[in-house]
Amino acid sequence: MTEYDITSLSTSGYCERMEKQGARKGRPPKAEPEALRAQLLDLIALVGYENASMGSLAESVGMSVRTLHRYFPTKADIVWGGIDVSIDALTAELNAAAGSSPIIDAVAHAITNVFARNAEDxxxxxxxxxxxxxxxxxxxxxSSTFEGWRHAVVHFVATRRGEPARALIPVTAGAAIHMAIMEALTWWGLQEEPLDPADCITRALHGLSNINDR
Incomplete structure (x- = not known):
């Protein structure tokens, strides 16, 4: 597998931010994890995930591989990590959902609120x-985070139906709703238009519930 040299790519903006933090001589500057993640995602996108190495990424942002591993133990953590808090946010929103609203509407509303609270651009x-x-x-x-979303949705469906979380309908319906959410997000990620991800999820969920309608 070919690994591209990305060390020559410009990271001046990020490096300048790190220098302004006033790191002491002889010690690597302390990075802001989310700013660092955004920079690394841009670099990986330029060459492809399989072609980027932790070594070249570390050099591109001006730190050692060891320091980079302190922020992200693996390359996959750069992409998957940092969204764990969304599980608690989704669970809280589902717990607060109005008991009279249909399950699909309640999940769509909860997802919209989670995205509204999300600090990530x-x-x-x-x-x-x-x-x-x-x-x-x-x-x-x-991702363990996305698996956490599935469990949250399954438990919500089970609670609404008054059934155990391991019962047939909560497991299958919850998994179908979860998959619709994930596929809608993936579809949104591949689009060039400035679409709202929460709106894409809502449309997908309503399409799932009205699949027999034209």
């Missing part, structure tokens, strides 16, 4: 999802 989110969509290696490396 859409450019970084799209870069993540595009890399996942285009990289077989990343797609087979299932």
């Amino acid at each position: 859409l450019k970084t989110m799209r870069a993540r999802l595009r890399l996942i969509a285009l990289s077989p290696e990343l797609r087979t490396n299932r």
Whole structure:
């Protein structure tokens, strides 16, 4: 597998931000994790996930491989990591959903609120999802966060139906809703138009519930 040299790519903006933090001589500057992630995602997108190495990425942002590993233990963590808080946010939104609203509407509303509270900018989110969509290696490396979303949806469906979470309908319906969410996000990540990811998810979920309608 060919690994491209990305060390010559411009990272001046990020390096300047690190220098302004006033790191002491002899010690590597302390990076802002999310700013560092955004920079690395841009670099990976230029050459492809499979072609980027931790060594070349570290050199491109002006730090040692050891320091980079402190922020991201593996290359996959650069793409998948940093969104774990969304599980708690989704669970909280589902728990707060009105009991009278249909399940699909409640999930769509909860997702919309999660995205409204998400501090990550859409450019970084799209870069993540595009890399996942285009990289077989990343797609087979299932995110524990996305699995957490599935469990949250399954438990919500089970609670609404008054059934155990391991019952047939909660498991299958919850998994179908979760897959619709993930595929809608992947589809959004591959688009060039400035679409709203929450709106794409809402459309996908309503399309799933009205699949027999034309």
